[in-house]
Amino acid sequence: MRTVKLDLGPDSYDIVIGRGLLAQVERMTALLPQKRAAIVTNTTVAALYLAPLQKALEAAGVQIIPIVLPDGEQYKTWETLNLIFDGLLTARAERKTTLIALGGGVVGDMTGFAAAVYQRGVPFIQIPTTLLAQVDSSVGGKTAINHPLGKNMIGSFYQPQLVLADLASLDTLPDREYSAGLAEVIKYGLIDDLPFLEWLEANIERLMGRDTDALAYAVERSCQNKARIVGEDEKEHGVRALLNLGHTFGHAIETGLGYGAWLHGEAVAAGMVLAARASYELGQITDADLARIIKLLDAAGLPTMAPALGYERYAALMAQDKKVDAGQIKFIIMRKLGESYMGTLSPEVIAAALQAGCSDDAAASRVA
Numbered sequence: 001m002r003t004v005k006l007d008l009g010p011d012s013y014d015i016v017i018g019r020g021l022l023a024q025v026e027r028m029t030a031l032l033p034q035k036r037a038a039i040v041t042n043t044t045v046a047a048l049y050l051a052p053l054q055k056a057l058e059a060a061g062v063q064i065i066p067i068v069l070p071d072g073e074q075y076k077t078w079e080t081l082n083l084i085f086d087g088l089l090t091a092r093a094e095r096k097t098t099l100i101a102l103g104g105g106v107v108g109d110m111t112g113f114a115a116a117v118y119q120r121g122v123p124f125i126q127i128p129t130t131l132l133a134q135v136d137s138s139v140g141g142k143t144a145i146n147h148p149l150g151k152n153m154i155g156s157f158y159q160p161q162l163v164l165a166d167l168a169s170l171d172t173l174p175d176r177e178y179s180a181g182l183a184e185v186i187k188y189g190l191i192d193d194l195p196f197l198e199w200l201e202a203n204i205e206r207l208m209g210r211d212t213d214a215l216a217y218a219v220e221r222s223c224q225n226k227a228r229i230v231g232e233d234e235k236e237h238g239v240r241a242l243l244n245l246g247h248t249f250g251h252a253i254e255t256g257l258g259y260g261a262w263l264h265g266e267a268v269a270a271g272m273v274l275a276a277r278a279s280y281e282l283g284q285i286t287d288a289d290l291a292r293i294i295k296l297l298d299a300a301g302l303p304t305m306a307p308a309l310g311y312e313r314y315a316a317l318m319a320q321d322k323k324v325d326a327g328q329i330k331f332i333i334m335r336k337l338g339e340s341y342m343g344t345l346s347p348e349v350i351a352a353a354l355q356a357g358c359s360d361d362a363a364a365s366r367v368a
């Protein structure tokens with residue numbers, strides 16, 4: 001078992017990584033202010049993991065309110081959020097009732113938002129069951145729902161009290177979802193961790209084979225990177241924006257194609273290639289660096305060409321990005337391989353990146 005600490009003063013918490021953690025409920029029960037908790041999950045994850053978790057908590061004397069949501073990015077909405085409140089109010093959940101998010105990033109982001117606002121804030125625990133959620137979304141307290149006009153546009157910063165990443169739950173994760181999680185893993189290497197990027201290049205085959213030790217190391221190193229950055233800048237006034245590498249383009253792809261058409265991690269992968277192409281246009285990374293990034297993402301089963309939405313559509317979608325400041329779009333750009341910063345890009349550089357990095361076939365290539 002590995003533990004990463006996210007240091008946020010009184011709001012600090014542990015990210016516990018290991019196999020079989022779902023059955024070990026003592027870490028959770030020690031934190032509950034009352035012997036009552038709501039488990040929020042979705043139909044897919046409920047069929048796999050709700051019963052064992054509920055049983056283990058009930059055996060420890062905890063009364064459980066199960067709340068099962070529809071599955072999919074297209075349900076990350078006000079309407080679905082309201083289903084959580086319906087379940088909590090119907091069961092007369094109180095201020096000391098803990099919300100436990102059991103699922104991927106969609107469940108985690110919505111449950112966290114519900115926890116932030118239900119009765120103005122109730123305790124919250126994350127049990128991420130996708131690779132993406134274990135390496136990124138369960139850590140750091142960003143919670144949100146989507147708006148038809150923009151990704152994660154309505155939300156809050158609200159930290160969990162504990163993250164339990166059970167690597168055994170990934171055994172049932174489909175390959176496409178597993179690859180999507182690797183996009184956020186590779187992101188950490190590109191932001192500011194060149195040794196990790198090099199380790200990923202050397203170990204991508206092991207990771208694709210779901211080698212136990214390689215996977216545990218990749219999850220731990222990713223969480224260490226995220227915890228360090230969030231610990232420095234919880235509310236994204238500075239360095240935390242680097243975690244948005246590939247997301248300015250990526251969120252435009254998700255919104256532009258319709259939520260759920262491309263997975264978040266797929267859109268981030270293609271977005272990181274566009275960010276790399278822009279950095280190449282600026283003369284900051286070489287064509288060999290660009291080729292290395294594409295090769296690694298490709299080996300991880302991810303798209304490296306973005307859908308051809310057209311410059312105007314990309315520009316309009318990216319104008320909704322949360323990093324926009326006084327109307328100016330900010331991007332995360334590579335200063336060199338393994339080092340990124342936030343800056344602006346000229347329309348010419350954006351157009352050149354899109355010209356080289358989009359293809360008409362890309363959109364259809366990912367749709368299941």
Ligand SMILES: NC(=O)c1ccc[n+]([C@@H]2O[C@H](COP(=O)([O-])OP(=O)(O)OC[C@H]3O[C@@H](n4cnc5c(N)ncnc54)[C@H](O)[C@@H]3O)[C@@H](O)[C@H]2O)c1
Nearest residue numbers: 044071104105106129130132133136137142169172173264
């Ligand atoms: N808050 C953050 O910091 C943050 C960071 C990254 C991404 N996100 C958000 O996270 C979301 C993407 O998360 P995701 O990739 O986990 O997608 P997801 O939550 O949609 O889960 C992916 C799919 O896997 C299924 N699933 C989950 N666990 C499973 C398991 N163990 N076995 C089999 N199937 C399982 C889900 O039901 C779903 O169909 C996006 O909405 C994105 O915006 C948030």
Ligand SMILES: O=C(O)C(=O)C[C@@H](O)[C@H](O)[C@H](O)COP(=O)(O)O
Nearest residue numbers: 136140142151152240243244247322
């Ligand atoms: O935690 C962060 O900060 C991130 O940016 C992590 C991203 O991977 C994640 O997709 C996040 O939700 C994007 O943030 P947003 O503020 O652009 O919605």
Ligand SMILES: [Zn+2]
Nearest residue numbers: 184247264268
């Ligand atoms: Zn992301």
